[in-house]
Amino acid sequence: MDENELLTRVTEDKDFVRRLLEDRLDDWEVAKEWAELVLRIEPEDLVHRLALVRAHRHLGQTSLAISELEKCQRIIESGNVGVVDRDVVIPMVEGEKRLLLPSR
Numbered sequence: 001m002d003e004n005e006l007l008t009r010v011t012e013d014k015d016f017v018r019r020l021l022e023d024r025l026d027d028w029e030v031a032k033e034w035a036e037l038v039l040r041i042e043p044e045d046l047v048h049r050l051a052l053v054r055a056h057r058h059l060g061q062t063s064l065a066i067s068e069l070e071k072c073q074r075i076i077e078s079g080n081v082g083v084v085d086r087d088v089v090i091p092m093v094e095g096e097k098r099l100l101l102p103s104r
Helices: 003-012 016-021 028-041 046-058 064-080 085-098
Strands: none
Touching: 003 028, 016 046, 028 046, 046 064, 046 085, 064 085
């Protein structure tokens, strides 16, 4: 879908971000495209990296999800995270790690 359609779909869904953070979206392809769009602008944005991890996981693209999870880890290890990232997003990244890499 083009960027205008994507922006319309995301902005018309008032609960998009909440459901994304709660891991309860109906359309993970939209989440994937949204995260990719934002990450083209801000590649170090942890919450959208997390969104991409989740989207890939839900779409059955496990290797891509793991690759994005590794990028999340590099962002976290860089120390370049804000309070919300530290308190809210990092625990979600850890949850994704448990889902995608249960034996590690």
